[in-house]
Amino acid sequence: MAVRLGLGLPQSRQYEIGRDVPDVARAAEQIGYESLWVFERALYPEPATQGLYGMEGVPWPDAYRGLADPLVTLTLAAAATERARLGTSVLVAPLHGPFQLARTLGTLDAASGGRVVAGLGTGWSHDEYAAAGVAPFAERGRVLDEILDVCRAVWGPDPVRYEGDLTKIASAVVGPKPARPIPIFLPAFSKKSLTRLVERGDGWNPIAMGVEQLAAQWQQVRDFAAEKGRTRPIETAVRVNPAYTAKAYDGADRQPFQGSVDQIVTDLAAHAEIGLDEFFLDFGDTPRDAGELKDLAAELYEAARAAGI
Template sequence: MTTRLGLGLPQTRQYELGKDVPDVARAAERIGYDSVWVFERALFPEPATQGLYGVEGLPWPDHYRDVADPLVTLTLAAAATERVELGSSVLVAPLHQPFQLAKSLASLDAASGGRVLAGFGTGWSLDEYAAAGIRPIEERGRVLDEVIGVCRAVWGPDPVVYDGEITRIASAVVGPKPARPIPILLAAGNSRALRRLVDHADGWLPVGMGIEQIASQWRQLQDLAAERGRTKPIRTVLRVNAEWSAKPHDGAGRRPFQGDAGQIVEDLVAHTEIGLDEILVELQTTTRDAEELKDVAAEVYEKARAAGV
């Protein structure tokens, strides 16, 4: 079975948001990509109060200094396309007011004809949680649970009723409704997050940190689903943060998805053996502008399909 391919949309500071997002989204659809994707980085603390992913001493990448809002970016892409799905990998859900996030995603899905994939994660940045002011980072799991619950309620039939810690809807008509039930996909690695996924979500959003690790987590997730009696398939979309270069990497110390288009595709081929549904290829951080991003995206797609991906 052919693996679906997605492309990350341009959100970082070398791109012109209003012009380049629709342009790249249209190009992705024309090339043949199945989906386009956004990520969320709300701010860049300076000086840094914690390392990347909360790891002491690990610096934040420079491209995090200027990242466009994910829902605005997806809306621009939606207006410029007709076919591609519109995904987030990931929205840091606990940074958002649950009711407003549910309403925004429903509106985007209605406007796009049922193309939204709601990918949620809990995030890790203390500064982002402090700035958002929804709840402390220590409560992020509970807030994500409420976001999922509010989304299911708001997207479902009227009257909508919900009684949570943040959100209280006594009884209300809430529209527009999504064009179809919006799939909720979660980034999940630890046992509690995997249980949340199995019990309450439609899919999984792993990140390309090594074939063995992803394959092991996928087996663990499938075993847990069987143990908890889940029969509905789990949709899987792997994010790969590619480090593209015009010339091939010499091989010494090369990381997965680092190098030219041919080397990136070699790694795509290897990762398809895990048996995941889709691979999201993120190229925006190492291309100079939208023209180069479109050219590299086309080359990666054509080489991947020729290689049987």
């Protein structure tokens, strides 16, 4: 049942990013966490023009206000650590120019000694797309596909050549190159995204919302991969967003990963039985400060390993 464990880095506005990100990253690696993760929310519309995940009337969580840039956060963590993998879960890729995103990820991988994991998605916020100005929301899937193409080209041998809708590289030397091929992790929540994952991705990056649901999704991914004739293994890194409470949650309506450290570890053990590679926990803005986040991360890691996870 042993799996890799990772930790979400502090990005919320209660943190002092320049001080707390290196501090937490260094401590997490010393505790034993094998990966460090960031996610992207580019802005917080006020008033909100659409609900969370595009669902009408569902408010955005307050934690999304003033969230630190993911790649700057990951760069701070890279400079403070030596071994931990550095993951995005997810980077809303079409908010970024394809060429510049490929260069930034390649440079970060080279600088960190080959530790970047590029978890890419299309997002859901119309406001973010309007602000970024790269492409309309309606074209997000097409833009993500071009980004995948540009990354492979830019990370590959020189001279780089590419002709796309947004990106045109006649013939150029582009560096630095990644220390190794950067694994690209993708979601799989629709037929189109599942096809993209199986045909073009290296790994799958779901959110844990219950054992039965996650197991069914993983089976769907494997079945579709077999149907498409994929023989290369699909890596997995599962995002966990715990609703941590200092005391055990004793309500009948308790959701997976809601409650005390012991309850979170119990749920983690059940999910680990599915046979996935890695789980990483992002406590969001629940901790009051970096000290509390480090203490919580240490307690949970020790409890998880003591439970055989």
